[in-house]
Structure formats: structure tokens, C-alpha cells
Amino acid sequence: MSGMPQPPRQLDSRIEIVTPENIAFHYVVAGPFRRLPAYIIDCLICTTVLVGSLIGISFAFGSAGMFAIGFGIWLLIAFAVSWFYFGLFETFWNGQTPGKRMMGLRVLSVTGQPINAMQAILRNILRAVDAMPVLGSVAIGIPLYMVALLAAAANSRYQRLGDLAAGTMVVVERRSKLRGLSQLSHPDVVRLALDLPRSLAVNRGMAQALSLYVARRDRIAPARRYEIARTLSEPLAERFGLPRDINPDLMLCALYYRTFIADTAGSAVLSPESEAAEMAAAEVSVR
Amino acid sequence: MRIDQTRVAIRQRTWLDNLDLALHFIRMNFRGCLGAAAAGAAPFVLVNAVLVAAALGDTLSEGFEFDMFFLSTLLVLLEVPLATAPLTLLLGQVMFVEQPSPGKMMRDLTSSLPQLLLYQVVLRILPVVTLPLGYAIWPYLNEIILLERNPLVSRPGQLSTRKRSSLLHAGGSGDYVIRAIGASIISLLLIGAIWTASVMLLNMLFGLQLGRLGQIVLFQCTIWTVVMYFTVARFLTYLDQRIRNEGWEVELALRAQRQRLLRQIA
Numbered sequence: 001m002s003g004m005p006q007p008p009r010q011l012d013s014r015i016e017i018v019t020p021e022n023i024a025f026h027y028v029v030a031g032p033f034r035r036l037p038a039y040i041i042d043c044l045i046c047t048t049v050l051v052g053s054l055i056g057i058s059f060a061f062g063s064a065g066m067f068a069i070g071f072g073i074w075l076l077i078a079f080a081v082s083w084f085y086f087g088l089f090e091t092f093w094n095g096q097t098p099g100k101r102m103m104g105l106r107v108l109s110v111t112g113q114p115i116n117a118m119q120a121i122l123r124n125i126l127r128a129v130d131a132m133p134v135l136g137s138v139a140i141g142i143p144l145y146m147v148a149l150l151a152a153a154a155n156s157r158y159q160r161l162g163d164l165a166a167g168t169m170v171v172v173e174r175r176s177k178l179r180g181l182s183q184l185s186h187p188d189v190v191r192l193a194l195d196l197p198r199s200l201a202v203n204r205g206m207a208q209a210l211s212l213y214v215a216r217r218d219r220i221a222p223a224r225r226y227e228i229a230r231t232l233s234e235p236l237a238e239r240f241g242l243p244r245d246i247n248p249d250l251m252l253c254a255l256y257y258r259t260f261i262a263d264t265a266g267s268a269v270l271s272p273e274s275e276a277a278e279m280a281a282a283e284v285s286v287r
Numbered sequence: 288m289r290i291d292q293t294r295v296a297i298r299q300r301t302w303l304d305n306l307d308l309a310l311h312f313i314r315m316n317f318r319g320c321l322g323a324a325a326a327g328a329a330p331f332v333l334v335n336a337v338l339v340a341a342a343l344g345d346t347l348s349e350g351f352e353f354d355m356f357f358l359s360t361l362l363v364l365l366e367v368p369l370a371t372a373p374l375t376l377l378l379g380q381v382m383f384v385e386q387p388s389p390g391k392m393m394r395d396l397t398s399s400l401p402q403l404l405l406y407q408v409v410l411r412i413l414p415v416v417t418l419p420l421g422y423a424i425w426p427y428l429n430e431i432i433l434l435e436r437n438p439l440v441s442r443p444g445q446l447s448t449r450k451r452s453s454l455l456h457a458g459g460s461g462d463y464v465i466r467a468i469g470a471s472i473i474s475l476l477l478i479g480a481i482w483t484a485s486v487m488l489l490n491m492l493f494g495l496q497l498g499r500l501g502q503i504v505l506f507q508c509t510i511w512t513v514v515m516y517f518t519v520a521r522f523l524t525y526l527d528q529r530i531r532n533e534g535w536e537v538e539l540a541l542r543a544q545r546q547r548l549l550r551q552i553a
Contacts (some may be wrong), residue, residue: 011311012296013304031307133484144480153307153310205547220534228534232541235548
């Protein structure tokens, strides 16, 4: 096989992590732009807390004539919020801050395991380096995050310096929706499904392809749908001696109907093909 | 063009995912992207630097940076379609794992130039008010003109560029406007960040204080860097649009089954 030309590796933000038990997990890693809305939400929360506490402390201590003490307390609050908001939330919320939770992101270690407190604190303390250069003073300035952007652009897991040091990455939490069966009750589909030869067996790969086609066909223009369906209907017609002039879209729908609906209607046991369709949505595979 | 041999994995992505993937794409094809971007942008950097310098006079007056930003942005908005054409053509070749060929790129550019000038220069300059709007409502017109090369007027069995563009952009105008607003905000942030970081670095490392012309040239380089990054990101979202509208990933799955069946038949 070494003589065969290997196609170049495809670019994707999807990565695979294989556990010692030889189980492969697939993650979609989040880059700097995917993380930006979560960061903005977290910054807004921090700002609200800081402004709110300043107003509260001003009223409480100012009316008693002890504004200086109050301001000192506020500085402590500001220090704690700016340095530990992210780290503490990520420690106790299993790799999430409120912004990340809203945006469906989570910090994981590069081995796919949950992060520990040390990793959470380390990646967020190094945020000060990632945020450079800062416009204005370091205490009150606008972070430009050019270091983080360059670091994230330089590796395929989009890790900023804090992530590289702590061995972490940010992933998109995929809540895969388990699709129900597509409803295909058109009489032509049902009729053709019943006419299809019993010898036309559908394996796992074919079931997945049919499931994908039927789920997406409504959003594809009819002419294009016809073109795509013909890819499979032509060899199917040749292989099983079906008439060549059957509408390709109709044929694939009928095959889907027979595989997933007609064949399972009278049986309590799902066919292997139906299981395959469910597995198509899963993000975990045994290698 | 083999759609099952692509440089980027074919699947649906969000707009923000495409912005991230553009960083990865540029890193993997850095030299090619840099060369094509420079070939497209270098003439405009020089022309704009001369025009902006002439318009702003000799002194670093109050509000100089704002005027420079305003004039440069206006010029760049006019020039984007032409300046990004080489990079778009390169992306079209690299995406389908073709060996980039400057000769083919030149031929494609020459054959697309009349439509590029008509749609992206003349029709944008005349109604100046719609200048930025054009990018929002038909964002992938450059890709359609340069990569799909439909004729100006419909022929039997061939859609015109206008019709092809209408079909591709149908039903997505709300998304496009929101993306255009998002892209404008991110562009401004990036331009500000790169510009400030460059000025600070030049000052810290070499003790350089940029004069008027130096600031103008640096600003041109900054703005074009961001434009070229967004050209790659726009190309990836254009592919995403085609995946959504035309079901590429479905076609790939069916093709795999077709191959299996053909082997059985053989």
C-alpha cells in the first residue's frame, strides 16, 4: 500500500481522541472566534458585578464617611473577579463559565478528560499573556489578544498559550438530536417499496446514506435532488434488475421506506439497518 | 473538479467555525495565500497610500488617524473584488487538491474580468449608497464570477451569473446582513488590534516613531491583511452555503455506496 498516493489530510475542526480502552471520541474544537461570544458574555457579567459592587459599596461606606475603606474592599473584589472568575467557574462548573455554558462550550484536557483546578487556574492566569498587547494601562486597558490569536492560529486545536501550558482545549458540546423516522407516506413511495425485490439487502453504510438523503432532501432543490439520487439509483437499478426509468428520488425514498418503516412495522425487533441509522447520529465509535 | 477530494472536510459549519477554520487554512497554505494576496493587494496598497497622502496634506493634524481610516476604508470597499480575485482563484484550485497554476489563474482571471468589472466595479460605483450593501446581500458574487464562470447572459443549459447568484443567495438575506454586520465589527477589532500591536512593536523593538507616510502605508498593510483573511473566511462560508443548498455531504455518502455497488456488479 505504500506505493499508493495518499490524499492530503483534510482540514477540519473535528478531532479524534482515542482512550486507552480503544474507544474513539470525536470533538469539535472551538477556535478564537467561536469562543468570542462566550468571552464577551463573561466580560459583561464581570463588568456588571464590578459596577454593581462599586455602587453598593459607595452607598454603604460613603454614607458612613468611610469611602476609602469601601474602595479598598472594592479593589479586593475587583482583583478576585479579574483573576479568578474564569478559573473558579471552570473548576466548579466542570470546565464551563456562564458564557461558555450559554454558548455550549467546555474546557477539556487534551486527553478528553475533565480539567482539574490546577489546569483551570493556570490557563486563566496565563490569560494575561494571551491578552497582550493591552491598549492603555495593564490595570485598566483594552486587551487586544493578538498573542492568543497567533497561538491559536498556529495549532490545530486552536489552543492559546494558557491552553498549551495547562494541556487543555475548548470544545463545542454537541447535543446530537436523535432524528425520528422521516415520514414518507406518499402512495407512490409505498407502492414502489412493496414492489422492490426482497433480495435488495441494505447494509449499514447504505442505511446511513439513505437516512442522510431522506433527512436532507426537503432542503435541496428538486433538480439537484434528482441529480444526487441518480448517483445511487442507477447502480441499484442495474444490480437488482429494476426499470431504468424509475424516478431516482422516488427509488431512494422507497428503499428508505422499506428499510426503516415497512420492514420494522410488523416486528418488535429493529433491523440492524435501523440500529445503524441511530449510530449515525452518535459521536462515539469503537475502533 | 472532484468534490470527493477536497482540502477541507465537507460538512455543515457555523459562520464562526468558518472564521476559525480560515486561520487553520491560511496556516496550511501560507505561502500560496501570501503570494496571491500580495499579488492582488500590492498595487492597491501603493495607489491608496498615494491617494490618501495627497488628500490629507503634509501634517499630522488633529483627527489625522480618523481621516486616514475613513478614506482608506472607502477606497478598500471599492477595490476589494478586484484585489481579492487572485486569492479567490487560488483558493478554488487549492480546495480541490489541484496543483495551483499561475497560468490557469491568469486565464481564469482574464476570462472573468469583464463580468467582474461590470458587476463588482461599475454597478457598485454608480449607486454609491449601495456600495457596502452589495457585500451584504450578494456576498458570494466574486466566487460565482471567478469560480463558476457562468455566462453574462443565459444560454441553453447554462444559467447566467445573475440567475446563479440569485439561486445561491435565495432565502438567506437576513443571515447575510447579520453576518456582514458581524464581519464589520470583527474587522474593525482586528484592524485596531493589528495596527496598535504593530505600532507598539515597532516602537518597542526598534524605537521607531512612524511619520505620516509610514502610518499611511502601515495602515494600508493592516487593512489589506484583514481583507485577505476575510476573503479566505468568505470562501469557506461560500462552500458551506453550497453544502447547505446543494447537499454535498449527501452526494458524498451516496457516491461511496455507488462505488461499493459497482464493485459488486463487476
